[in-house]
Amino acid sequence: MAHDSSGDDGAAAHEFGGDRVTDSSDRPDGVLDPRARRAIWVLGAAIGVFGVSFGVLATTAGLTVAQACAMSLLVFTGASQFAAVGVIGAGGSLGSAFGSALLLAARNAAYGVAMAPTMAGRSLGRRLLAAQVLIDESTAMATAQPGRVAREHTFWATGLAVFVCWNAGTALGAVAGDAIGDPEALGLDAAFPAGFVALVMPHLRSRRGQVAAAGGALVALVLVPLAPAGIPIVAAALAVVPAVLFAPSPSPTGRPDGGEGPA
Amino acid sequence: MSWWAILGLAGAAYALKAAGLVGLGPRAVEGTALRLAALLPAALLPALVVVNTFAADRRLVVDARAAGLAVAVALAWRRAPFVLIVGLAAATTALVRAAA
Numbered sequence: 001m002a003h004d005s006s007g008d009d010g011a012a013a014h015e016f017g018g019d020r021v022t023d024s025s026d027r028p029d030g031v032l033d034p035r036a037r038r039a040i041w042v043l044g045a046a047i048g049v050f051g052v053s054f055g056v057l058a059t060t061a062g063l064t065v066a067q068a069c070a071m072s073l074l075v076f077t078g079a080s081q082f083a084a085v086g087v088i089g090a091g092g093s094l095g096s097a098f099g100s101a102l103l104l105a106a107r108n109a110a111y112g113v114a115m116a117p118t119m120a121g122r123s124l125g126r127r128l129l130a131a132q133v134l135i136d137e138s139t140a141m142a143t144a145q146p147g148r149v150a151r152e153h154t155f156w157a158t159g160l161a162v163f164v165c166w167n168a169g170t171a172l173g174a175v176a177g178d179a180i181g182d183p184e185a186l187g188l189d190a191a192f193p194a195g196f197v198a199l200v201m202p203h204l205r206s207r208r209g210q211v212a213a214a215g216g217a218l219v220a221l222v223l224v225p226l227a228p229a230g231i232p233i234v235a236a237a238l239a240v241v242p243a244v245l246f247a248p249s250p251s252p253t254g255r256p257d258g259g260e261g262p263a
Numbered sequence: 264m265s266w267w268a269i270l271g272l273a274g275a276a277y278a279l280k281a282a283g284l285v286g287l288g289p290r291a292v293e294g295t296a297l298r299l300a301a302l303l304p305a306a307l308l309p310a311l312v313v314v315n316t317f318a319a320d321r322r323l324v325v326d327a328r329a330a331g332l333a334v335a336v337a338l339a340w341r342r343a344p345f346v347l348i349v350g351l352a353a354a355t356t357a358l359v360r361a362a363a
Contacts, residue, residue, distance in 0.1 A: 098268075102275055108276070113287065116300060135280075139304060144304075187354060190335075193328065194349045194352030197348065203308070215306060232310060239306035
């Protein structure tokens, strides 16, 4: 685990052809790292509270209870949902609601690419299902884990927990109104960046990860005042290019799996 | 907001999610593409942190969230447990906000 950032996925790639579940760095099937389990509870609780505030906002913006719940079940991308009902509630056009929602959802395409190596060996049905719970939290939690099997378990556990909490929260907020109060008064809007800071740490062990992280933060800082919401995050994906081109590869042979990968 | 709009948004959001995860076969995620894919979270997570902490619409601001982030970075640096990092960051932001 000393230097697994880009290394693990290299190791995972070698498993495609052969025995995929004998990854020695992984726990037995179905066993989740206890630290990951606790982190999932924390994320789920915070997301539940935001789900309540989404339910309140959506019904205030004129959506029916059924529509608010359907949106959380089917769209299931928090930032996009807030943007869409925010624009509608403020009297904006459907086009601009769609535009801002989809710009915010565009980063999920990058998460799909990031998670593809972990899911590539799975059936089409499983991957179609996984796509629905592919969001910030599931990708961040999964890619912070060492080894493909641990990543896959953590992805599903986080994705399903967030899905349940977000939808339960939405239903509660849409039906009961603002029962919990303002999530921002509880500082919960700071919970997500704090969680992402914790989850980016394993990626910072390699020089490439450090370059990608610094580049991504810089791109976002520069673009926030210049581009609509959503663009600064998607554009940060470009930071992987200088990281691969200019940072030294993790092993002397230039292979991506130079770490202690089990392959 | 009509049901058609909700279904349309759901379809478009799902297509974005599925594009990479389902569209890329095992062969597409080897070699250089694999190295790039593995680095994506390293690039995107700090961008999420920046946007969630310093963006207010299209302005950069330093407010109570920044205090929470400072606490989170310090704790993550010291390898504190996730629960502590998130809990103390939220508490710090709430306190700074209440005091302001």
